Amino acid sequence: MDPAVQWNWVILAYGFTYAALVLFTASIAARITRARRRLAERS
């Protein structure tokens, strides 16, 4: 397989990995913020 085509697959794999990591960590951060707000509303 042409190395340029191979690089396309590598870029897809790393793009998928880092996009997933950013989304997952962002979801944790957003849920922490929401939980803190909900707790503050109840106290």
Add this chain to the structure above:
Amino acid sequence: MTTPEQSPSPTWPWIAMAVAGLVTFVAAMTVSADAVQGELSRIMYVHVPAAWLAYLAFGVTMFASAMYLWKKDLKWDRRALASAEIGVFFTGLLIGLGMIWGKPTWGVWWTWDARLTLTAIMFFVYLGYLALRRTTDDLRTRAKRSSIFGVLAIVQVPVVHFSVVWWRSLHQAPTLLRPEPPEMDTSMAVTLLIAVASFTVMYVAMMVKRIELARLEDAVVIADQTHSGAAAGDAVTAPNLSGRGM
């Protein structure tokens, strides 16, 4: 005494995750390509660490679940939850990366090979663990049910890992977790170990933040139950006896 919403929220895990991600990327992009697979071998430096973290996360889930059943302390249940969610995330990532690697090397995105099928089953079983936790708001009932599940579900991890040894498989044999030394060039093995170490740092950092979230979510549940309990208590201790209905 600080309440959960006042407790400090450490920032170092975010920094650790970013640094670990950067280290993995630089190491994987600078190492020489494999003689047979060429540039595609670079996918290994995220695929194998994702598999390692799935195993590690589900192992920690089993340990924390067993500790909850022994100690009855909800902090162990929160640790089990945090690790299970991270494990599901990395199993999903592992399957996705396997598909991206499989298409150019095997010619197909997916095949019903033993390793692939068992990994998919493991993914759905641990999704079931997360779903089971949503069946009740009672923290103790939830912890007991999910801890039993968390202990039993670990049986899949060795089955997934050794599936390539026990059955004829399209998937290659284990690269690192095996009795013999790795059959790869030293520079590639070192790069893979750097990637595995970086992903492990990422896992620890994610655990810190996910446990913080679990503690806050439990505090919200307790606050809601205390609030609704007080309302119900008012109704019981001070019923409307005037006979005028609402």
